[in-house]
Structures are given as C-alpha cells and as structure tokens.
Amino acid sequence: MTSWQNNRAARDARIAAGAGLARGKVVEAHDVTRLLEAVVRSGDRVCLEGDNQKQADLLSRALLAVDLSKVNDLHMVQSGVVLPEHLDLFDRGVAKRLDYAYSGPQSARIARMLFGGKIELGAVHTYLELFARYFIDLTPHVALIAAVSADREGNLYTGPNTEDTPTVVEATAFKDGVVIAQVNEIVDTVPRVDIPADRVHFIVKADKPFFVEPLFTRDPAAITEGQILTAMLAIKGVYAPYGVQRLNHGIGFSTAAIELLLPTFGERLGLKGTIASHFALNPHPALIPAIESGWVRQIHSFGSEVGMDDYIRARSDVYFTGSDGSLRSNRAFCQTAGLYACDMFIGSTLQIDLQGNSSTVTTSRIAGFGGAPNMGADARGRRHPSEPWLKAGAEADPDGSALMRRGRKLVVQIGETFGDKNVPLFVEKLDAIELAEKLKLDLAPVMIYGDDVTHIITEEGVANLLLCRTAQEREQAIRGVAGYTDVGRRRDHGMVSRLRERGVIRRPEDLGINPLDADRSLLAARSIKDLVRWSGGLYAPPSKFRNW
Amino acid sequence: MEDLNFQHQVRARAGGTRQRAIVGVVASGNLEVLVERSLPDAECVVDIKTAAMGFGAVWSAVIGDFVERYSPGGLKFSINDGGARPDTVSLRLAQAVRLIAEAGQ
Numbered sequence: 001m002t003s004w005q006n007n008r009a010a011r012d013a014r015i016a017a018g019a020g021l022a023r024g025k026v027v028e029a030h031d032v033t034r035l036l037e038a039v040v041r042s043g044d045r046v047c048l049e050g051d052n053q054k055q056a057d058l059l060s061r062a063l064l065a066v067d068l069s070k071v072n073d074l075h076m077v078q079s080g081v082v083l084p085e086h087l088d089l090f091d092r093g094v095a096k097r098l099d100y101a102y103s104g105p106q107s108a109r110i111a112r113m114l115f116g117g118k119i120e121l122g123a124v125h126t127y128l129e130l131f132a133r134y135f136i137d138l139t140p141h142v143a144l145i146a147a148v149s150a151d152r153e154g155n156l157y158t159g160p161n162t163e164d165t166p167t168v169v170e171a172t173a174f175k176d177g178v179v180i181a182q183v184n185e186i187v188d189t190v191p192r193v194d195i196p197a198d199r200v201h202f203i204v205k206a207d208k209p210f211f212v213e214p215l216f217t218r219d220p221a222a223i224t225e226g227q228i229l230t231a232m233l234a235i236k237g238v239y240a241p242y243g244v245q246r247l248n249h250g251i252g253f254s255t256a257a258i259e260l261l262l263p264t265f266g267e268r269l270g271l272k273g274t275i276a277s278h279f280a281l282n283p284h285p286a287l288i289p290a291i292e293s294g295w296v297r298q299i300h301s302f303g304s305e306v307g308m309d310d311y312i313r314a315r316s317d318v319y320f321t322g323s324d325g326s327l328r329s330n331r332a333f334c335q336t337a338g339l340y341a342c343d344m345f346i347g348s349t350l351q352i353d354l355q356g357n358s359s360t361v362t363t364s365r366i367a368g369f370g371g372a373p374n375m376g377a378d379a380r381g382r383r384h385p386s387e388p389w390l391k392a393g394a395e396a397d398p399d400g401s402a403l404m405r406r407g408r409k410l411v412v413q414i415g416e417t418f419g420d421k422n423v424p425l426f427v428e429k430l431d432a433i434e435l436a437e438k439l440k441l442d443l444a445p446v447m448i449y450g451d452d453v454t455h456i457i458t459e460e461g462v463a464n465l466l467l468c469r470t471a472q473e474r475e476q477a478i479r480g481v482a483g484y485t486d487v488g489r490r491r492d493h494g495m496v497s498r499l500r501e502r503g504v505i506r507r508p509e510d511l512g513i514n515p516l517d518a519d520r521s522l523l524a525a526r527s528i529k530d531l532v533r534w535s536g537g538l539y540a541p542p543s544k545f546r547n548w
Numbered sequence: 549m550e551d552l553n554f555q556h557q558v559r560a561r562a563g564g565t566r567q568r569a570i571v572g573v574v575a576s577g578n579l580e581v582l583v584e585r586s587l588p589d590a591e592c593v594v595d596i597k598t599a600a601m602g603f604g605a606v607w608s609a610v611i612g613d614f615v616e617r618y619s620p621g622g623l624k625f626s627i628n629d630g631g632a633r634p635d636t637v638s639l640r641l642a643q644a645v646r647l648i649a650e651a652g653q
Contacts (some may be wrong), residue, residue: 224636225636225639226633226635226636226639229639416633416635417633417634417635418633418634418635421631422600422603422631422633459635460635483634483635484606484609484610484634484635489605489606489609515638515639515642516639516642516643516646518639
C-alpha cells in the first residue's frame with residue numbers, strides 16, 4: 001500500500017531520536033552537538049539562521065563540531081553567510097552545497113572557496129528569491145534559528161531582530177521539518193509570542209546572547225562635503241520634483257546625508273509633508289532628527305539596529321511594535337513592501353557601467369545581493385497608481401496611452417565619482433563579468449540592471465535616464481555625470497551639453513545649488529553624540545561609535 | 549611624491565582685495581590650498597605637491613575646468629595634496645577663490 005505520510009514519519013523519528021537529550025523541549029548547551037547528530041541526516045537541506053544582522057552563533061559552532069561519520073555533505077540554504085563558522089562547515093566537510101543571498105564580511109573568503117572548489121554553489125539569490133524557494137524547491141529539513149527568549153512549551157520571543165525567523169519556521173515546520181532554537185533565556189512567560197510553540201521542537205539556552213551586527217549605523221562625523229552635495233542634488237533634483245513619499249534608502253553615507261539634510265535643507269525648501277514620509281527601512285539612527293522634526297509618518301523594518309530599542313519603543317506612532325512595546329521586524333514582509341509599495345529606491349554601489357548596470361562584486365569579493373535587487377527593481381506586477389510612479393512612467397514613454405502605460409519605480413544610484421582610495425565608480429566593464437567568466441557562472445552577478453535604473457546622481461549632477469531615447473544618449477548621460485573618471489573624461493562634450501539643455505543632465509547650478517554651500521553645518525546632526533541628543537537620550541549607540 | 553605645475557592665461561582678474569588665503573587641511577584624502585594674489589592679472593599658476601603618483605592627466609582636466617569656470621586671474625595656488633579625490637580638489641579650489649575674493653588684507 002502506498003504511504004503518503006513518509007515525511008511526517010521521518011520528522012517524528014528525528015524528534016524521537018533527539019528527545020532523549022531533552023527535558024521537555026529544553027536541551028542543555030553542552031548536548032547540542034549530540035542533538036544535531038541525532039536529528040540531522042547527511043545530505044539534509046539545513047537553514048542555519050544567518051540573517052543580515054542576527055546570527056544563530058551557538059548552533060553554528062555546535063554544527064561545526066559534529067562527528068563527520070554521522071553528519072556530512074549538508075546542503076546549506078541560508079540567507080546570510082556572515083560568521084567564519086558558516087564557511088568552516090564547508091572546509092571541514094560538514095556541508096557541501098550552498099544556496100545563499102548575502103555574505104557581507106565573508107565576501108573575500110567565500111570567493112576563494114568558490115574558486116578552490118570547496119563549495120558547490122547552487123545560486124546567489126536576493127532575500128525574497130531565497131525565501132520563495134524555501135517554499136518550492138529548497139525547503140529545509142532542519143532549521144537552526146535564534147530567538148531572544150522561550151517559555152518551556154517553546155513559544156519564542158524573537159524581539160526587535162525578528163528578521164527572517166518567521167519565514168524560515170513557516171517553511172520548515174509546515175513541511176515536516178525540525179526546528180531547533182537557540183535562545184538567550186528561558187522564561188515563564190515570553191513578552192510576546194513571535195513563533196508559536198507547536199512550530200518549535202527543541203530549545204537551547206545559549207551561554208551568551210546571539211550576535212547582532214550594527215550594520216546600519218553611519219557616524220555623521222564621517223560625512224564629507226561631496227556626500228552633502230550629492231544629497232542636496234538628490235533632494236532638490238529627484239525627491240522634490242516627483243514628490244516621493246514612499247521609499248527605501250540603501251545603506252551608505254550618501255543616504256545618511258540625505259536623512260540628515262531633511263530637517264535643514266529640506267525644511268528650507270518647504271518640502272516637509274510632501275516627501276520622505278513613509279519608509280521601508282531599518283531603524284537608521286541617522287533618521288532620528290527627521291523623525292523628531294515631524295517628517296516621518298511610518299517605518300516598517302527588515303530588522304532592527306543595535307542601540308535603537310528604547311527609542312523605537314518610545315516612538316510607536318512611527319515604528320511597528322508588538323504588544324510588549326518592542327519593534328517587530330520581518331524581512332520577507334519588508335522586502336515585499338519595498339518592492340510593491342515604495343515609489344523609490346536610492347542607494348550606492350561600487351561599479352556602474354555605460355548601460356547603467358551596477359554591481360558590488362569585485363574580482364576578489366562576492367558580497368551577494370541581499371535585498372537591493374528587489375528594492376531597486378521595477379515591480380512588473382504592480383497595479384496601483386501613485387504620482388511619482390505615473391510621472392516616471394510618462395517620462396519614459398511620453399507618447400504612450402495614459403490609461404495603458406505602466407508607471408515606473410524610481411531606482412536611483414547615488415555616489416561620488418571616485419570612491420575609497422580614488423577607485424572610480426564608473427567603469428567600461430563590470431568586474432562581475434570577469435568573475436562570472438572565471439567561475440563559469442550562467443549569469444554575471446549584477447546588483448541592479450541598467451534597464452531598471454532611472455537616475456544616477458553624483459557630485460557633478462543628476463542624470464535622468466528615463467528621458468534618454470537611444471542607447472547612445474543613455475551612455476552619454478552616464479558619462480556626463482561621471483566626473484573626472486576615465487569614463488567621464490571620454491564624454492562627447494557636444495552631446496552632453498545637448499542632454500543638459502533637455503534636462504536629461506542637470507548640474508548643481510541648473511538646480512540652483514551652489515557647491516560651496518555643501519557644508520557640514522547643513523547636517524542636522526554632525527556626530528553620534530548629536531543623534532543621542534536629538535533622541536532625548538533614548539538612542540544608546542554601541543561602544544564602537546562612542547568616540548566622544 | 550610628484551610635483552606638477554600648470555600655467556594658464558585667463559580672461560579676467562579674480563575679484564576682491566585679500567592678498568592670501570588658506571583652505572583645507574593636509575590629511576589623507578584631503579588637501580591644503582594656499583592662494584596668493586601675486587601674478588599679473590591675466591595669469592594663473594597652480595603648483596601641486598601630491599602623494600598620489602600618475603594622476604597628471606586628471607589634475608590637468610580638473611585645473612583646466614576650474615580656470616575656465618572661475619577665471620582666477622592674478623592668483624597663484626600652492627597645493628599640498630594627500631591623495632584627495634578630484635571632486636574634493638575642485639571644491640577646495642572654489643573655496644579658495646571665494647575666500648580671497650572677500651574684502652580684507
């Protein structure tokens with residue numbers, strides 16, 4: 001007779017094998033490796049929760065220590081490859097195959113291991129893409145997750161850094177997988193239930209709180225006059241004319257400068273209430289002055305940010321909070337919000353080519369995609385209109401029928417023409433192409449495709465690619481804001497000045513901005529200490545930013 | 549270190565009466581510009597000491613655009629560069645012209 005419940009039976013057998021090491025659902029930290037040897041099978045798909053910020057670090061170390069004769073050749077399906085242990089798993093042979101989205105601090109080592117054949121790569125994804133595959137063809141057999149606290153039944157409180165956990169658990173627990181959670185503490189009653197107990201099979205109390213990286217804090221003291229100038233151009237040249245209210249900011253100093261100019265430069269332009277009111281955004285400390293000045297109505301977050309907990313709790317009109325008062329973040333929902341409900345993405349990148357394709361890959365680093373490609377892409381399934389979206393669509397296709405014409409998301413790349421160590425932002429050919437050739441990838445790792453980019457902003461001006469009608473115009477519009485880079489100096493001066501007459505390129509003076517006014521005194525906060533002061537002492541920056 | 553020197557004929561004298569001014573700082577990624585009103589009205593000289601080798605063509609383009617845009621006649625610029633980016637150089641030169649154009653000594 002055919003059995004239709006083999007997977008459920010296998011899941012129950014795994015849980016039974018682990019139950020001997022548990023009291024109820026609770027397993028002691030020193031027994032975790034034995035628990036994993038009992039529950040995980042060789043070749044399993046395993047999601048070791050490595051988010052953009054929060055890391056299941058105790059479970060990573062425990063998995064690394066398994067007896068290779070019992071557990072090997074795992075297929076890791078995790079959004080972030082962030083800790084050294086995540087890659088040690090492949091060096092040791094515990095894991096063999098990898099599907100991931102983001103590798104931030106491990107980007108150089110992951111590149112070496114891919115070249116060296118230590119890792120069999122499935123694909124590099126965006127967050128939403130990998131989450132989607134959790135439900136179709138990359139469903140985890142075992143999920144190793146991190147939470148702030150658990151009660152004895154296994155109800156979990158994931159706290160401000162909920163991030164990916166609900167998505168990972170949904171895919172695993174409802175498809176016959178096993179969920180093991182490391183928690184900072186076991187309590188009688190959790191502050192709120194982020195994950196219900198019947199989706200959690202084992203809990204482990206960690207010896208120290210899970211690791212969280214403060215990824216989204218930018219010290220205002222490090223913002224340059226060049227970044228202030230590009231921020232002024234962005235506000236006056238893009239935010240204002242399109243009336244962009246719903247948006248996402250990438251990380252980086254240029255967008256931090258924009259956040260800090262809203263209450264000063266933006267206020268003087270009379271833009272309050274007309275731009276930058278609804279965000280899909282982590283709790284950036286740099287946005288505190290704009291929030292305190294009444295610019296920001298609402299923010300939904302992918303994750304949290306170290307030091308922002310008390311401030312968020314006290315500003316629940318702005319942030320999403322739970323019944324306990326603390327932030328509830330959710331990466332999958334916030335990515336969806338950024339894709340479908342925002343009219344603009346603005347962020348920096350490392351390389352832009354002559355078609356406007358951009359990449360953060362260099363020949364020795366594979367940082368992955370994270371969320372930018374979803375934020376920075378036109379959502380082809382979008383159907384609701386908004387003014388910025390319709391205006392951008394009309395600029396791209398002025399002769400089309402208004403009723404039949406798609407709108408366009410504003411996808412803005414902002415940066416200085418030369419980056420760190422005088423490395424040019426503009427290149428003839430992306431390093432990503434060379435990397436794809438070397439690794440024999442089917443696709444070059446392009447962060448944002450040129451046909452999705454609508455504007456490029458540098459200290460030299462704003463290029464509106466929506467108004468370009470030919471590939472040649474597009475190339476010259478890009479060269480025309482590429483400054484003194486080789487790409488910029490090889491511009492066709494006649495064509496660039498004609499593009500400027502048409503408003504395709506707008507220089508600072510065309511926007512009534514004097515570069516000499518780009519001064520640090522324009523920043524609403526000029527230091528981390530200023531941000532603390534703006535927050536009324538609620539923002540508690542991590543020690544590495546306490547430089548006063 | 550590399551020493552560069554650029555001399556331009558310019559269409560008009562720089563405004564103001566101040567004799568000298570200094571902007572910027574000598575630091576990595578930054579530069580210091582000393583500007584002195586010491587040349588005939590139709591001349592401009594820029595002397596550069598830079599820590600970054602091999603950027604002569606970029607400097608030439610930056611200085612050329614600057615002279616064209618601000619017409620800094622009669623001014624001699626002495627630059628101590630710590631590997632500043634071209635946009636920072638343009639900004640400091642413009643700041644120097646603004647400062648020396650003020651009334652004063």
